[in-house]
Amino acid sequence: MRAKREDLFPLIEPLLSKVERPSRYLDHEWGACEEQDGPFHVCLVYADVYEVGQPNLGLAILYKCINAVEGMSCERAYLPWTDMISLMRERGVPLLSLECAAPLASFDVVGFTLAHELVATNVLETLDLAGIPLTSAERAEDDPLVVAGGPSVWNCEPLAPVFDAVLLGDGEEGLVDICAAIRDCRDVGMPRQEILLRLAQVPGVYVPSLYDVVVDETTTRWGKAVPREGTGAPAVVRKRCMGDFAGTDPLAQDIVPYLGIVQDRLAVEVLRGCARGCRFCQAGMTYRPVRERPAEQVVTAAEEGLARTGYDEVSLTSLSTTDHSQCAQILHELNAATAGKGVRVSIPSQRLDSFGVEMAGEVAGAKRSGLTFAPEAGTQRLRDVINKNVSEQDLETAATNAFEHGWRRMKLYYMMGLPTETDEDVVAIPASAERVMQLGRRIVGPHKGVAVSISVAVFVPKAHTPFQWCGQLWPEEVERRQRILVGSNHDRAIRVTYHDAGTSLVEGAVSKLGRRGFDLVYRAWELGCLFDAWTSEFRLDLWRQAAADVGLDLADVACEQFELDAVLPWDHTSPGVSKGFLQREWRRAMQGVTTPDCTRDSCQGCGVCPSLGVDNVVWGERS
Amino acid sequence: MMDSLHRLRVEYGKDDRLAYLGHLEVIGTVQRSVRRAGLPFSIGNGFARRMRIQFSQALPVGASSACEYYDVYLEDRIDPDEALELLAAATPPGLAPVRAAYVDPHQDALEAWLTRATWDCVLVGQGLAPVAWTRATAAVRAKGSLRYLRGDKEKTVQLASTLVSADFSPSEEGLRLALETRNTPEGSLRPGVLVEAARELLGAEAGIMDTLRVRRVWQSHEETDGSLVEPL
Numbered sequence: 084m085r086a087k088r089e090d091l092f093p094l095i096e097p098l099l100s101k102v103e104r105p106s107r108y109l110d111h112e113w114g115a116c117e118e119q120d121g122p123f124h125v126c127l128v129y130a131d132v133y134e135v136g137q138p139n140l141g142l143a144i145l146y147k148c149i150n151a152v153e154g155m156s157c158e159r160a161y162l163p164w165t166d167m168i169s170l171m172r173e174r175g176v177p178l179l180s181l182e183c184a185a186p187l188a189s190f191d192v193v194g195f196t197l198a199h200e201l202v203a204t205n206v207l208e209t210l211d212l213a214g215i216p217l218t219s220a221e222r223a224e225d226d227p228l229v230v231a232g233g234p235s236v237w238n239c240e241p242l243a244p245v246f247d248a249v250l251l252g253d254g255e256e257g258l259v260d261i262c263a264a265i266r267d268c269r270d271v272g273m274p275r276q277e278i279l280l281r282l283a284q285v286p287g288v289y290v291p292s293l294y295d296v297v298v299d300e301t302t303t304r305w306g307k308a309v310p311r312e313g314t315g316a317p318a319v320v321r322k323r324c325m326g327d328f329a330g331t332d333p334l335a336q337d338i339v340p341y342l343g344i345v346q347d348r349l350a351v352e353v354l355r356g357c358a359r360g361c362r363f364c365q366a367g368m369t370y371r372p373v374r375e376r377p378a379e380q381v382v383t384a385a386e387e388g389l390a391r392t393g394y395d396e397v398s399l400t401s402l403s404t405t406d407h408s409q410c411a412q413i414l415h416e417l418n419a420a421t422a423g424k425g426v427r428v429s430i431p432s433q434r435l436d437s438f439g440v441e442m443a444g445e446v447a448g449a450k451r452s453g454l455t456f457a458p459e460a461g462t463q464r465l466r467d468v469i470n471k472n473v474s475e476q477d478l479e480t481a482a483t484n485a486f487e488h489g490w491r492r493m494k495l496y497y498m499m500g501l502p503t504e505t506d507e508d509v510v511a512i513p514a515s516a517e518r519v520m521q522l523g524r525r526i527v528g529p530h531k532g533v534a535v536s537i538s539v540a541v542f543v544p545k546a547h548t549p550f551q552w553c554g555q556l557w558p559e560e561v562e563r564r565q566r567i568l569v570g571s572n573h574d575r576a577i578r579v580t581y582h583d584a585g586t587s588l589v590e591g592a593v594s595k596l597g598r599r600g601f602d603l604v605y606r607a608w609e610l611g612c613l614f615d616a617w618t619s620e621f622r623l624d625l626w627r628q629a630a631a632d633v634g635l636d637l638a639d640v641a642c643e644q645f646e647l648d649a650v651l652p653w654d655h656t657s658p659g660v661s662k663g664f665l666q667r668e669w670r671r672a673m674q675g676v677t678t679p680d681c682t683r684d685s686c687q688g689c690g691v692c693p694s695l696g697v698d699n700v701v702w703g704e705r706s
Numbered sequence: 707m708m709d710s711l712h713r714l715r716v717e718y719g720k721d722d723r724l725a726y727l728g729h730l731e732v733i734g735t736v737q738r739s740v741r742r743a744g745l746p747f748s749i750g751n752g753f754a755r756r757m758r759i760q761f762s763q764a765l766p767v768g769a770s771s772a773c774e775y776y777d778v779y780l781e782d783r784i785d786p787d788e789a790l791e792l793l794a795a796a797t798p799p800g801l802a803p804v805r806a807a808y809v810d811p812h813q814d815a816l817e818a819w820l821t822r823a824t825w826d827c828v829l830v831g832q833g834l835a836p837v838a839w840t841r842a843t844a845a846v847r848a849k850g851s852l853r854y855l856r857g858d859k860e861k862t863v864q865l866a867s868t869l870v871s872a873d874f875s876p877s878e879e880g881l882r883l884a885l886e887t888r889n890t891p892e893g894s895l896r897p898g899v900l901v902e903a904a905r906e907l908l909g910a911e912a913g914i915m916d917t918l919r920v921r922r923v924w925q926s927h928e929e930t931d932g933s934l935v936e937p938l
């Protein structure tokens with residue numbers, strides 16, 4: 084029996100005075116869709132606390148898309164923080180949606196966004212707190228259909244047993260199609276198993292329970308997923324892609340939170356996709372092709388959004404905003420339109436080679452706190468390997484532009500453990516930060532608060548990238564190189580931070596594993612792993628124990644190199660980029676040969692456009 | 707510069723579940739409401755270019771109120787009723803504005819100017835005896851000052867100046883406390899702090915208090931002669 088749909092806020096209210104940040108659980112924000120008449124009810128979940136999940140633009144887009152459909156209603160849910168979870172478990176209060184405070188288990192569809200690999204144990208916790216069986220196989224006829232989508236579906240095998248269906252690619256139409264299919268099937272009383280068969284026919288939808296994992300001589304030890312005979316499920320599920328991106332609503336965010344959230348500002352997605360071709364970047368490969376919104380649309384949407392939400396900051400978001408062919412024009416027009424209103428215009432991170440003088444003058448209006456650049460590697464040789472087509476000169480020019488236009492603080496992002504990396508590449512990281520620091524001191528003045536910091540992440544090989552075959556760097560070696568990094572920084576004013584090797588190790592293992600990864604995730608959750616993306620909560624010891632309990636070793640999994648011709652655990656899902664292209668890119672990487680950006684050069688044959696029937700959409704000229 | 711601006715005072719409530727908003731969350735929400743309302747607010751000259759706006763003293767998280775205030779400085783003088791209407795349409799119902807009027811731009815900062823508050827508190831529970839609680843509160847007051855923890859910081863509040871009166875009476879849910887407090891430059895008394903001190907003193911005699919419900923019902927300015935001036 085499906086849980087009853089009822090308002091259970093009175094069960095939560097007495098707990099509010101006992102927990103940290105009660106505003107996480109209030110709902111009633113400005114812009115929230117309080118009319119939730121259904122009759123078909125969907126709840127979208129971000130399995131982390133409110134302030135982390137609420138800014139997620141993908142969820143905001145889907146919330147709006149579903150609520151716009153006649154007869155469908157969409158609510159939100161987040162994972163409560165540990166203090167609230169304990170109280171709820173103690174008193175037998177199930178997880179509720181925000182808008183109607185209805186039990187999650189009463190919904191027709193519960194949809195998760197998978198933002199990264201470390202959310203896995205939180206997904207299990209969410210379902211368990213909701214009283215929904217954790218795996219598709221255990222769910223009863225009437226239970227909600229549990230679906231997933233988002234940037235991290237590209238190796239969803241470790242969570243595959245959890246989901247009834249997984250949507251690959253853009254969700255604007257895909258998720259609505261899934262919901263409509265479920266609604267239609269439920270309307271005619273179709274049994275759950277048949278609903279799953281039906282969902283497998285929806286383009287872009289992967290139904291894990293219809294696939295068997297087969298290990299043979301062509302695969303890695305994690306095997307491949309093969310559709311079971313007679314199910315009609317496709318051998319390879321190709322992603323959904325909104326070719327006419329400019330035809331989608333540019334203003335997805337309606338809800339204005341009370342709580343200071345992670346990105347507390349209006350976001351306008353100015354373009355989708357990036358064709359720079361960085362070889363480590365999963366988003367770069369999986370969000371192709373590049374689709375820009377025209378400048379007028381962005382400017383009008385931003386103005387309208389500011390008026391509608393009352394935000395005093397608008398962020399022009401995308402994978403690479405400064406690459407937008409009309410970026411300078413957009414910034415200029417937006418600054419002119421908001422002049423005198425105390426509004427900031429910001430962009431999330433800047434490409435070194437496209438952050439020109441014009442942009443330096445326009446970003447962030449009056450408040451120029453910090454600027455971030457991502458050279459990713461310290462030497463030109465290694466940058467060529469990863470296809471990060473920027474030079475030391477680009478870094479110096481961008482830094483000069485920024486310092487000359489009033490910036491004082493600069494943060495540089497790098498990665499450690501990239502294929503072919505040597506100690507020389509590591510030592511070069513602080514060296515280039517020092518050059519930036521010297522530039523800053525020369526331009527701004529020696530005691531004017533110039534600050535440069537470097538943040539070094541551990542490279543984690545991801546599915547559907549040219550580096551998907553790589554092994555991750557062994558943890559002991561990560562630690563050795565981190566010592567070299569710190570030891571070779573001679574300027575005490577440069578702050579060096581690096582990612583925890585343990586977190587990266589778990590991320591690496593979960594990124595590599597096939598469906599057997601579920602045993603690991605499940606065991607880790609059983610042992611108490613939760614909020615793994617939070618440094619304060621992450622427990623490497625428990626993850627190690629979980630791995631041992633299921634007969635795995637985290638490093639052995641994460642650091643394994645796959646054969647270039649092996650069938651991979653995620654080969655049955657496709658973002659449209661062909662495996663041949665990825666193999667070619669891997670070979671070019673090993674030769675140190677770079678590949679140009681197809682929005683600036685000719686088509687490089689990645690396969691996305693012909694296979695999905697889409698094209699790059701660029702409104703101006705990309706420099 | 708400030709002389710050419712118009713200081714609009716807005717009275718609003720903090721109700722229902724929005725009682726659980728923290729002070730910073732209220733500030734952020736009100737500022738966004740003012741922007742959404744399209745009022746001709748003034749922007750400060752500082753580096754951060756913030757809206758010129760002042761708020762009455764922070765309410766404890768969980769406390770509701772019938773009488774919160776903010777003063778927003780406007781560049782143009784628009785009809786206060788019209789401003790109120792625009793704000794009402796742009797504010798979440800739990801923080802709905804109820805009155806608005808222009809006040810003297812030279813008056814002290816709002817938070818310092820509002821020196822008196824009346825609280826209606828309900829101690830929800832069983833076995834809470836008005837006599838015992840009145841006695842305990844008098845004993846707490848007789849000590850002169852009260853030390854308490856806020857987060858992990860130790861604070862002291864002088865009761866002689868900040869506690870004006872405290873009257874307990876029976877209520878359906880337990881015990882009702884009508885409390886009058888005074889804010890001084892040295893500090894102010896939060897209802898929860900007083901109730902907690904009395905409870906500690908009473909020990910087992912206190913009865914069982916499940917929750918303390920706090921509502922601020924009136925704020926005003928106290929002149930040197932003791933007379934009270936309404937904010938609007």
Ligand code: SF4
Pocket residue numbers: 358371372373681682685686687688689690691692693698699
């Ligand atoms: S198919 Fe060609 S044009 Fe399209 S994204 Fe790939 S490389 Fe670029």
